[in-house]
Amino acid sequence: MKSFLNSIQERVLLYDGSKGVMLQRRGLTGAEASESWNLSNPEEVKNLYNQYQVAGSDVIQTNTFPGNRVTLGKHGLGDKTYQLNFAGVKLAKEITGDSTYVAASVGPTGELLEPSGNLSFDKAYSIYTEPLKAIEDAGADLVNFETFSDLNELRAAILAAKETTKLPIIASVTFNANSRTLFGNSAEVCAIVCQSLGAVIIGANCSGGPDSLIEPIKKMYSVASIPLCVKANAGMPVLDDDGNVIYHQKPEQFSSYTKEFIENGVRLIGGCCGTTPEFIVEIKKALAELETPELKFKFNPTIASAYNHLILSPDKNYSVKRLSPEAVTLLIKGNFSTLVKESKSEDFDYLLLDFGNIDISFDVWSFASEFGLLIKKPVMIKSESPEILYKFLRYYPGKAGVVLSDNSQLSLSQLQHYGALIVNDALVPYL
Template sequence: MTRESFWDLIENRKILFLDGATGTNLMKKGLPAGACTEEWILENPDVIKELQKSYVDAGSDIIYAPTFTGNRIKLKNFGLEDRIEEINTKLVQIAKDSAGDKSLVAGDITMTGRQLKPMGDLDFEELIDVYKEQIKILDKAGCDLLVVETMMSLQECRAALIAAKEVSDIAVMVTLTFESDGRTLFGTDAATAAIVMESLGAAAVGANCGTGPDNMASIIADMASVTSIPIIAKPNAGLPVVTKDGSTEYDMECAVFVPEMEKLLRAGASIIGGCCGTTPEYINGIYEKYRDFSVDEVLGEKESYLEYPDGTLFTRKKEGIRYLTSERMNVAFGLDDPFMIVGERINPTGKKKLQAELREGKLDMICDFVSQQEEDGAAILDVNVGMSGIDEKQMMSDVLDEIIPLTSLPLCIDTSDEATMEMALRKYPGRALINSISLEKDKAERFLPLAKKYGAMFIALPVGPKGLPGSLEEKHEIIEQLCDKAYEIGLRKEDIVVDGLVATIGANPDAALETLSTIAFCKKNGLATICGLSNISFGLPQRAFINTAFLTMAIANGLTMAICNPSQELLVNSAFASDLLRHKEESDLRYIERMNRYDGMTVQVSCVPKGQKLVAQSISQDALNPAVIDKNTKNNVKNNVPSSGEYKEEKSLTQMFYDKVKTDVMKGNKRSIEKDTLEAVDAGCVPKTLLNDVLMPAINEVGDLFDKGKYFLPQLIASAEAMKLSIAKLEPLLNEADGNEDKKKETIIIATVHGDIHDIGKNLVALMLKNHGFNVIDLGKDVPSEKIVDTAVAENACIIALSALMTTTMQEMKNVVRIAKEKSCNAKIIIGGAVVTEDYAWEIGADGYSSDAANCVRVVKNIIQNV
């Protein structure tokens, strides 16, 4: 079944019904915790057949083949990787036999359990190959479609979709699992995930697991508000609880679950089913209640499907809105929305110092440009590393690895090399903008398919086969030809941003008028526009005035965005003022927020003598107060010369190094923190002070930012790793200062419980605890309960920290608590993981619960202090 035929099915049926839980139901039938589910099913085929036939009879239009962990990485944990084709093929056949001619069968795919670089050791291309292998088997075995489910990483979703595109034309549904804050474990929000999945060609997108239907509605609404493809909702039957007999159940009964599902339909879902804790009874309940349900009929003429908790209304995707994304945020814009800046500074052209750094493999300036441009108001960052003397493809890859964790802003990939462009689009975990595609040298034929394949937007540069257009009419003809080529391969008007192609007025007095005419022409035809500004004033004096005047005129004619340096305050502030004067949405708030950077200051822009640079000076209000300044100071202020009283006392050398090391931790700067730490010590910084007054407060601040949703998992890991490197350099010096006395450290045993092979959360907790001075013994993943307790007793541990990511394995935590009591283990037990709740911790008799790695440090310290 192709994506188009899948959409036809939805159009005819209005609502499709999926199946319910597999794992939790198999456990009730004897599936042991920690066993390979696929192997157990093949040994007990009648159990899965009975369950799946019950789902078909209950009303499921699609049932999932039990191939969830059938990739070679997962199977390798059980020594079964050589049987991957046999296992997947037989499991699909069982599902097809169960479905008969009543239901479709979806080949089920999920995460591998290994983490992608730089957080783990798995290369992105290797992951694509892993998914390709399983997808080819599932397709050959006769699956009607694919589902990529219970995903926590947007990049892993991308890998699965790219793999599917390259080996099959089968329709692919994708569902992610979101935390209580509405983001995945890796920090991706629902809207961003949906945008990226639609742009990459998913047939449907949605959410599964993690929560019940009552708490999933806003996630579904966020997805529906930015996409036009079908939305999937497959919630749990509430939250897991421990019953009186010690088993784990879910707290939402069918009689409650079924009516709650209406919220998801009203939020925009058209494909519904159940996840953990649901049974055929649940599926039959929603089928009977909603098989004739029509959202349009219920709403009538209302545009809104749902009210968010804050009372705001939700609507489906609006026409004409464009989206660019990173992994953690999206930028939405229409033709009448506020003007946007594409930061131009990550480009070695004309920057000798940056060129020298790139040749040395140093990326310090690149990272500085990222943070500075984001701070100065850029909405998108252009990335160009093209220069002589380097491998552009490898350098682009290195730069992306470095800056993706640093910024949430979407990227504009700027290269004329086809191989470099494909590599960048392939690995970028978001929806990028291509800079740029023209009609010269078959560039459109080579680059437009890349935009289509990887779901990117692109800048259409109106340059023809013979070069620059000779007239305004020819320029517009080239624009139309470029658009037609894009439409032919399935791209849309909303995927295109046209470059106004700015020439210099020094050579062509009509250059500005022609560009303004092109911008107006594009807006009239529903196309977004962009331009570079610097060409317009080339060769003329006081260029800032020309550039600024031109920009405000271009905005008035409909310019969507411009590539420029966002630190040029005269230019950028004029753009914000132009939006304000044109009464663009929220432009008043944006202008005021922009001007808050001058709080207590008066901005003066003055003409300067020939040969000097024009700058916007920020002068303090006190400096302009006649009561506190003399005549000479007034003259200095008037001429933009700071008076002697305005200079602040410089920081001490040691304080400068303290700040540098702290910044390294805050930014996760693993490249230079070791060097900066040693230089700080050489400059006179005390190692103990560096640890206690710099590193510890820095990582605590990172934890606070993580708790507030301002930092996300990649940043938290990068900061923790950077701190680890710094501590490794300080440790010998600290021991030497203490007379080499071994201070007793509290011992913590940490492990992912038996049957669970996920360890990213556990690894981060271990790293954070080590950074805070604890003696951490990491037993790894899939650790038998007896071994965990025995190690804690042998090591006289004060804490046992347990992690689980699946509802089918979290029950093993209860066994650890029981065994610890039986063996009189004195260690306190704390638990955590994506599916674990605080209530569950108290129900099984644990001593503490942690929601994340940063919080775990606080929980451990609190327990130790109160022992």
Template sequence: MDFRTYLSRHLVRLDGGMGTLLQAAGLSAGELPERRSVTHPETVTAIHREYLAAGCDVITANTFGASLLRFSKDELSEVIGAAILCAKNAIREAGREGTAFVALDVGPSGRLLRPLGDLDFEEAVALFSATVREGVRHGADLILIETMNDCYETKAALLAAKESCDLPVLVTNAYGEDEKLLTGATPEAMAAMLEALGADAIGANCSLGPEALAGVARRLVAATSLPVIVQPNAGLPRTEGGRTVYDVDEATFAATLSEMLSFGVRGLGGCCGTTPAYIAALTEATRDAVPLPLTEVRDTVLSSYTHAVTLGPRPRLIGERINPTGKKRFREALLSHDIDYLLAEAVREEEAGAEILDVNVGLPEIDEVALLTEAVTEIQAVTALPLCIDTASPAAMEAALRRYNGKPLLNSVNGKRESLASVLPLAKKYGAAVIALTLDEDGIPATAEGRFAIAERILAAAESYGIPRRDVIFDTLTLTVSADNTAPRTTLSAMEMIRTRLGCHTSLGVSNVSFGLPARDTVNSVFFGMALERGLSAAIMNPHSPEMMKTYRAYLALSGLDESCAEYLAAAESFAPPAAPAAPTAPVPAAPQDTAEGESALGRAIRKGLRHEAAALTEGLLSEREPLSVIRCEIVPALNRVGEAFEAGRAYLPTLLVSAEAASAALEVIKGRLLKNGAPPAMRGPFVLATVRGDIHDIGKNIVRLLLESYGFRVIDLGRDVAPEDVLAAVLRHKAPLCGLSALMTTTVPAMGETVALLRREAPFCHVTVGGAVLTQSTAEAMGAHHYAPDAMDGVRYAESVCK
């Protein structure tokens, strides 16, 4: 019987700890345990034999840390080969062929993935692939990915396993006392992602004892259709007279763990501190146990690296603002690669109440594959909301889906043969739920029945690719009411038919309905209310529209989805009509009392770091003055006063930063105005900024960037951990007269020296300035930099001296 069949029919008993037993057999501190399979195969085989004798069905090969980060290619093959051979020999010697299975054990890489760490996602996939391929080559029966405490690394490992073999893959994560991974993911988030990516079983291991893991186990069983495995520690370790003891004994371990069968757990075993005696007790306690049947999960769930979002019964809001259609400023941001503009929009949408963010960066002039991938990864670095990857390009879809951390929504597939054939396999492979538009080669059917027929066809196609029905969300297409006043009814009828007859969830881009009409928010919000009442599960909408948000809150209250109207009451506080915007000719408000002598209202707002006030005042000033005069006569002098106070030691860094942030808010208003007038703003520079290779501390660099931007420099920020070649490429591409490099750690100063030398040699026109905690004037001179900036203000002064 193969393992998949076994898993579907039986309770599975896995083994317990290996490390402790190897230590008892002489493994020394600092020695890699995987080498023991080569040097002491008889010890390793004997441990497996003991577990088999204790009643295990699955024994875990001694390959937990076997990766190319710890072993050369040849030795990796050797240790994995030896480990699997030990396990197979044990099974043969025990006469358990066909009833016991060998798992290739895959533990964490020991490195943290970007953006928080420095290991690239594809590098991680490559590392795990190398391990899995060796395991397969040497005859493992299944892959056990375990003790993972990061959602993204778990995805890399599972994707690697699925791409490298057809063996069953079990995935268990290390949850803490708060029932989350150390990097924040809940059991529901992990279940959604892992099931969608094609794991054969999921679960929890390590970190806690059996009682403490029971809560996680229950949540996993409720959240997945897959078998759930639990391999706890023998409780918590403590030292007793120089000896380590775990606080849960064999009998308690077995009793607590076997109780989990009653709520649907199907795989049991142990982790740290457990021994064959624990597993023997477990086998005894579960001797006649029959596992509960698997239950199919029906919910449509999306996830990020922290949490899951379920569609229905509560309808969900998908923010539509990250999209260039009809937005000049957004187009400009995409064309000038101003990712921060997108990030700020993402955070604003989240603050406004969006629960999922649609991300669309499609413009004919840009490389959408690269930009969409970058946008998705960068947005995931600033918000934990699940994303809806929105593109017409299958190549961009694949690149972005691959890098997404969690289970995304994919926007979209449609009834055209070409779309079904290119999009559905991607949704299946990368574990996405997909929005399906009810149109095909003949366009959008005029009738609800026509759209329903396309939906049925799309659903059949999706199921043929193995995508569950719950992961197909239909969009019956909102058309413009001003062009055809029966169109909204058709859309809603088709939506209701799909919801009731197919049982699938639905989504609509609500705002399309009002094109060409005045007071669009009024039309949109009423249409939104109509759609909600007929079963809409998610709306792609503008969360900044007060009318839409009011409709949503009121709908939740009226439909019994808002207990005691609590959410409505909380939201209603912000329903008060916004203060009428200042008339364009309104005089600038009188200077408040704390205005310094000769200081304008805008100057005061900048000095005091009042972002919103600075933006509003700038808006007012632009009605009577030239944008450039506002910069020159108001913003720069105000910032200069704070800068001088900082240089003189009269102001501290936080004061300088809040002023620069207010100045940036004012400049953003001016930029928007210039774009509206068709004249892109002229800026000084550009200044290329980077934190050098190997360094991920970038607060200093971001401070320099903020100040430079508030002084009117164009900054090309390459981010952190940037290779010397990439800095050079950016300097050459932009013919940058200035380049700033930062490093915080002594260990990354050599990389900075290398970058400076490369720039001096290959881009002699560029002035290089360096800064960072460990640098001094003399180290900067020694590495050949043009300038050493002891603080951010000094960097600005230097930039001004270069770009006069």
């Protein structure tokens, strides 16, 4: 079988559909973690995988969402995190053999990152390494981070996969009606940041029905340099008189959006909550009638905050607000109010954050996370301290630019590892 990366470049691949809804039809209760069935009811899980393969799926997603110690711990299964994830992948591999790819599903922790909550970036990173180890050991072909609504938590997950596994990464986000996540991250920013960190596919899933994901996918494609994926719900769910969740969208209606998705960069398509093998059959029929257009990627230099992005053009001069090391020191001490007001009222395109040779000791995670939460303008940074600069890039919930001087001692590979846009100091006056 060809590698997944080769196949996705050649044609549109068909994903599978919902696991939770299908397992509920087989007796899974609301009080159970669906991942528990990987050990307690393995034949039911294998049968479900097989149904999607028979329906035509090129990629089977594992019953491991969200499958981390935090969420499993709420069901008393935290100590079985490795075993449940390993089993979820192994069962899929037993069904697919060498004919179908296996993508391990990894979802968010359900906790809020600081400063909005109590979860630190490093703790989130640590939480993700455990299921990632299991799914790689079990032989997954790739990992699919999905249904994330906080871009910085997704960044922690991507870095955990990059730094502890060799798995290709899909990064998928869920959006509100305004094409932004629950935390305000725009679709374009999500695409820019995730692809800069090394994801091989970016996309959107869950949300509402396929109609709700057309606009986010179009926005992502407008800045994309890699293929896209999409997995919508079977419409918006409703509760029936008995309190059961019902999805009313029919497979034929769901699949009618396939053409528009494919025309906007999607090369991996399937279904999320409420979709069944019948939905996959209908998408397969729709794909058979389509001629796949050539992908038109964008390779423009770009920087982004967690909320907004800036595409840099050589034909335009940009307005910059420069923050000296003295001004940065005040920010480190927590004095953000003036900059927040200026960012809202002053007309400038981006900030230049100059750490200079600041030698004060401070918590870079706390600073970068608070800066990223409060300041919505994109940022470029300078620092004579590689340690400060690398840490800021690791924790900052966007894609920063890094200004290099001619005598810089910074590691280009380290900067690229964190997805930074590298800019020569002489060019800054013109950006």
